[in-house]
Structure formats: structure tokens, C-alpha cells
Amino acid sequence: MIYYSNSILSKLVNIILKDELPEGVPPYIQINQNEFCCLKQKKLKEEDISICECKFDVNDAETACGERCLNVLTNTECTPEYCPCGSHCRNQKFQKCEYFKTKLFKTDGRGWGLLADENIKAGQYIIEYCGEVISSEEAERRSHTYETEGVKGSYIISLDSSYFVDATRKGSLARFINHSCQPNCETRKWTVLGETRVGIFAKQDICVGTELVYDYNFEWYGGATIRCLCGAENCSIFLGAKSQGFTDYYHLWEDGDERYYPHFMVLMFDR
Numbered sequence: 001m002i003y004y005s006n007s008i009l010s011k012l013v014n015i016i017l018k019d020e021l022p023e024g025v026p027p028y029i030q031i032n033q034n035e036f037c038c039l040k041q042k043k044l045k046e047e048d049i050s051i052c053e054c055k056f057d058v059n060d061a062e063t064a065c066g067e068r069c070l071n072v073l074t075n076t077e078c079t080p081e082y083c084p085c086g087s088h089c090r091n092q093k094f095q096k097c098e099y100f101k102t103k104l105f106k107t108d109g110r111g112w113g114l115l116a117d118e119n120i121k122a123g124q125y126i127i128e129y130c131g132e133v134i135s136s137e138e139a140e141r142r143s144h145t146y147e148t149e150g151v152k153g154s155y156i157i158s159l160d161s162s163y164f165v166d167a168t169r170k171g172s173l174a175r176f177i178n179h180s181c182q183p184n185c186e187t188r189k190w191t192v193l194g195e196t197r198v199g200i201f202a203k204q205d206i207c208v209g210t211e212l213v214y215d216y217n218f219e220w221y222g223g224a225t226i227r228c229l230c231g232a233e234n235c236s237i238f239l240g241a242k243s244q245g246f247t248d249y250y251h252l253w254e255d256g257d258e259r260y261y262p263h264f265m266v267l268m269f270d271r
């Protein structure tokens with residue numbers, strides 16, 4: 001048996017998946033959160049494992065950790081080997097990377113975006129927002145560094161009050177999901193083997209070929225003042241204008257970048 005370190009695994013995953021990305025997508029390392037060595041690594045104690053009361057009935061797949069499962073109801077994934085439904089358990093979607101098929105496409109003015117490549121029903125788990133788990137101090141430090149380095153998009157979202165997920169250098173396809181003030185998706189926090197993780201879920205039925213979008217206001221640590229181009233009637237003018245990251249820290253982007261309009265700052269403070 002050969003054991004690989006997490007960094008080598010990430011590189012291997014990238015090599016395997018690299019060809020699936022369209023030409024022109026800026027480089028990043030594709031990871032899934034299970035392989036990723038995160039900051040909050042801790043061993044799950046047996047007494048902390050929540051075990052549901054589902055009893056699998058071969059005639060009814062719903063019985064194996066469906067909507068009524070006590071763990072599902074509390075946004076907690078079942079722990080393999082402890083779930084009474086064993087291999088029939090359907091509540092390990094983050095752990096098994098059960099993502100919907102999605103496709104990258106080039107948007108008009110918003111960089112790359114992500115499309116649904118199959119029909120998705122309201123409430124379904126689409127993909128995990130993967131990335132490096134970092135502290136709030138590190139999030140602030142990196143945010144400044146990325147600006148200095150000229151990184152245009154912002155890929156940091158909040159995980160809980162102390163931690164953030166940074167998908168700038170390492171992440172899943174979820175890092176390409178754009179913001180909309182009228183979203184068809186939302187982020188939800190789940191507990192997976194004792195860790196908090198962020199999933200993108202459908203807010204409504206989504207047809208194949210539709211762009212996936214969620215509202216950045218709740219989780220985004222954007223920093224920069226970016227004019228929102230979502231086109232919704234109720235558009236809040238700036239990306240993440242109501243997010244904590246926005247109020248904590250913001251700045252104006254360089255003149256000449258068509259996505260950033262400094263004069264809108266005035267509009268915002270006039271409100």
C-alpha cells in the first residue's frame with residue numbers, strides 16, 4: 001500500500017481533472033474537502049457521533065436516512081460504520097462527493113460561471129464549496145495579498161464565526177458560482193464528521209443549462225467594492241454589500257477595470 005501526503009494527492013487530483021477545464025480558466029488546484037488537510041483537524045470522539053434511528057426497509061429506500069432521518073433534520077451527516085442503515089445510508093453526500101453535473105461557461109462581464117448540466121430539484125445538494133480552511137486573521141491577510149497580487153475575483157467565504165474557506169488557490173467547481181440578488185441556490189452549513197462544511201443547495205427547481213447563482217451577502221469576504229452585474233430588479237448594486245466582510249473592510253479597485261465603478265461608492269453612502 002502506498003500512502004500519499006495531502007499535498008501530493010491534491011496535485012494528482014489536479015492532474016487528473018485538469019483536462020476537464022475549458023481553455024483560459026486561471027489555474028487553481030482542484031480538491032475535494034475530504035482529502036484536504038484542514039486547519040481544524042480533530043479526531044471525532046465516539047460520544048460525539050450522532051447516530052440516527054432509521055431502519056432500512058428494502059421495499060422503501062426513503063427509510064435509509066431520507067428526509068425524516070434525525071441527522072438529516074439537524075444538517076448532520078451520518079458517520080460510516082455507525083449508521084444503522086450501513087451501506088444503504090443516503091446521508092453521506094459530502095463525504096461521498098455526490099455532486100450534480102455542472103459545466104463552466106464564460107459570462108458577459110462576470111468572469112467564468114457555472115451551469116447546471118442536469119435538472120436539479122429544489123432542496124437538493126449540488127456541490128460542496130471546497131477550499132483551504134483558514135482563520136479570520138489569515139482571511140484578512142490573504143485578502144490584502146490577493147489585491148496586491150492583482151487577483152480579480154474573491155473566493156473567500158465564511159464558515160463560522162472564526163473560520164473561512166478560501167478557494168482562491170485550491171477549491172472545487174463551486175468557486176465559479178457567481179452572485180445574484182435573485183438566486184436559484186443557497187449555501188447551507190452541514191456538520192460532517194464533526195467539522196462544519198458548506199454546501200450549495202438548490203432553492204428552487206433548476207433546469208439543465210441554467211446558471212447557478214447564490215446570494216453572496218451572507219457568507220462573502222469580498223473586501224473589494226465590485227459593481228454587481230446580476231441584472232436582478234432588486235439588485236443591491238455591490239457584491240456582498242450586506243456581508244460582514246464588506247463592512248469590515250473595503251477599498252476601491254483600480255480605475256480602468258470595467259467591473260469596478262468608484263463613483264458608485266457615493267451612491268452607497270448616500271443611501
Ligand SMILES: C[S@@+](CC[C@H](N)C(=O)[O-])C[C@H]1O[C@@H](n2cnc3c(N)ncnc32)[C@H](O)[C@@H]1O
Pocket residue numbers: 109110111112113152153154155175176177178179180226227228229230239259
Ligand atoms: C467566487 S468568484 C466567482 C467566479 C468568477 N466569476 C471567476 O471567473 O472565477 C467571485 C468573483 O466573480 C465575480 N462576480 C461574481 N458575481 C458577480 C456579479 N453578480 N457581478 C459582477 N461580478 C461578479 C467577481 O469578480 C467576484 O469577485
